Amino acid sequence: MYTIGIDVGGTNLKAGLVNETFDIVATKKMPLVWESPEKFAEDLCVLATGLVEENGISREEVAYIGMGVPGVVDVKRGMIVKTVNIPIRNVPVAELIHRVWEIPVFLGNDADCAALGEFYHFEKKDIESLILVTLGTGVGTGLIFNGKIHCGINGCAGEGGHMVIVSGGDLCTCGRRGCWERYASANGLIRLTKAAMEENRQSVMWSLADGSLDKVDGRTAFNAAREGDAAAKAVVDQYLTYLAEGLTNLINLLQPEVICIGGGVSNEADEALLFPLRGKVEEMRYDKDAQVHTQIVKASLGNDAGIIGAALLGRE
Amino acid sequence: MYTIGIDVGGTNLKAGLVNETFDIVATKKMPLVWESPEKFAEDLCVLATGLVEENGISREEVAYIGMGVPGVVDVKRGMIVKTVNIPIRNVPVAELIHRVWEIPVFLGNDADCAALGEFYHFEKKDIESLILVTLGTGVGTGLIFNGKIHCGINGCAGEGGHMVIVSGGDLCTCGRRGCWERYASANGLIRLTKAAMEENRQSVMWSLADGSLDKVDGRTAFNAAREGDAAAKAVVDQYLTYLAEGLTNLINLLQPEVICIGGGVSNEADEALLFPLRGKVEEMRYDKDAQVHTQIVKASLGNDAGIIGAALLGRE
Secondary structure: OEEEEEEEOOOEEEEEEEOOOOOEEEEEEEEOOOOOHHHHHHHHHHHHHHHHHHOOOOHHHEEEEEEEEOEEEEOOOOEEEEEOOOOOEEEOHHHHHHHHOOOOEEEEEHHHHHHHHHHHHOOOOOOOOEEEEEEOOOEEEEEEEOOEEOOOOOOOOOOHHHOEOEOOOOEOOOOOEOEOHHHHOHHHHHHHHHHHHHHOOOOHHHHHOOOOHHHOOOOHHHHHHHOOOHHHHHHHHHHHHHHHHHHHHHHHHHOOOEEEEEOHHHHOOOOOOHHHHHHHHHHHOOOOOOOOOOEEEEOOOOOHHHHHHHHHHHHO | OEEEEEEEOOOEEEEEEEOOOOOEEEEEEEEOOOOOHHHHHHHHHHHHHHHHHHOOOOHHHEEEEEEEEOEEEEOOOOEEEEEOOOOOEEEOHHHHHHHHOOOOEEEEEHHHHHHHHHHHHOOOOOOOOEEEEEEOOOEEEEEEEOOEEOOOOOOOOOOHHHOEOEOOOOEOOOOOEOEHHHHHOHHHHHHHHHHHHHHOOOOHHHHHOOOOHHHOOOOHHHHHHHOOOHHHHHHHHHHHHHHHHHHHHHHHHHOOOEEEEEOHHHHOOOOOOHHHHHHHHHHHOOOOOOOOOOEEEEOOOOOHHHHHHHHHHHHO
16 A cells, blocks of 8 residues: 655645655655635645556555645644645645545644654664754754654644744744744854854855855855864854754753754764764753663655655554 | 552652542651662651551552652663652662562652642643643753653653753753753742842842841742832743743643643742733744643642652553
8 A cells, every 4th residue: 555645835735655664656746826725625636646647556555645734734623724835724625635535634734744754764663752853944843752743732833943042032033032943043054154254254154155145055154164264163063052952952851762853954964063963962961861862863854754754644 | 449649859758648539638758768779668668558557548449659759760660760869879669669568669750740640630631731830949840741741761851941041041050051940940030039139229129038138039029029119020020031931932842731830939929920921921922823722820739749640650
């Protein structure tokens, strides 16, 4: 049997056919065009039907469809309550798809789905808990406890990026000041980098960014640090401290077996990111002499995590 | 049937006989004198035996013994790994008790037990998740998800007091700077109060503290604020902001159904503590338009929570 995982993004719908060992065997995508709930469900059915037909699979071989949505979902009622960048509100998508294609449809938040994907693909198979921390535009967190997504009373749990670590600090899009994602996201790193460049006109970072603040990205400081630039080293160290601060908060509170670090920043070499990060967390963690510690590792699935996790929703 | 809950404190062992509706029907206590693991287990047995005999209960009517310990326990092996203020290390207490009294013995962290007690005593019986936040010398947190204690991979989860909310802030006993408990505990409130008094020699707080900083306690600022003192009002507002900051972090991350506020500070009038606190969290929370929100309430069991929760450990 197969399952279909659909990753609903802001611009595309991406579907993957996932086999029994949780691997993607085929994918298909189409642009997201929002007209109405019915049209949206129809597009999803067309996408899923196309995916199975193009790969010579019969509908009967698909156990269910799982869908990861960038926003709030009502898992029990199969409804998309609200999405972040798409005007989808209170859409009973499971029921709408079910009318066309009579198999179960499961919904999940996209960050939660990605965490579930990493959980099932983790090298050690008998783990019970995992937190995926995605360092991108913001900081996303997905929580898996006892092998299940922890989505809280209203489906909104897992907003670890909006944990304040600098009370009264930088204003966040959520309205609070000092949220972790202001400091530990790729955008946070870019802000730190630009600030350091303005104070250090001789820094190697300027040449790496072609002399323009507009060309700074999440790699600028890491690359300059590798060349020995002192200002860049300080940026990287400060960034890793902020990242470790939030990770240690998660560990002190939740003690998961594994924390996976994903997102663009996680592509940095282990020597520059993962290893010093582990060192900082080790210094900060509350229970230094516990016999078992949370493992901090790199996420392994990249952009596939969302599709695979969605395709695993029905296993919960 | 009854169960026995034992609360292992730094100076006393307190045992309670708990009935099937989770109420304490009798208690007994004795001083904690640490000589050896065997003597410790013997004392616990003497305490438990005394408790049932004094109340005319036969041993056969006791289903199990549960024990809350101020430190790290190995739930599966029934071991006290480490305690905070008592020199108890790696003691297989469940086995030692079991040799004398052949009934199951369950161990838990004391803050977790208190949370479990509040969970079972919550007025609404069908809740699934609750976090108990205890405002005392420090800030303790106990997490109940799906009706069970979340103790993490190593039994050390629930150290929410050691979540940094002010990166680089006040030095904490754990070695980090800016932990929530430095600001939101009774001690944190006392520090804020003293600092404000030193800057405001005319404040009513001075007369309430008999002119001495040594006589400041967790009520000083609240009481002076009630008399209209501006400096005291500012202290209370700042304290509640710090408290709300951490509570909102917990909500954004975990979205529990209920957060109970316990500990000495929670005895303040609702108008001074709970109501303004709810208002601040409401302003801060990430998902303002979710249909269901975490309820923030006062803990109801006081010092009994630990005994009742310990007596409930076997129900997990």
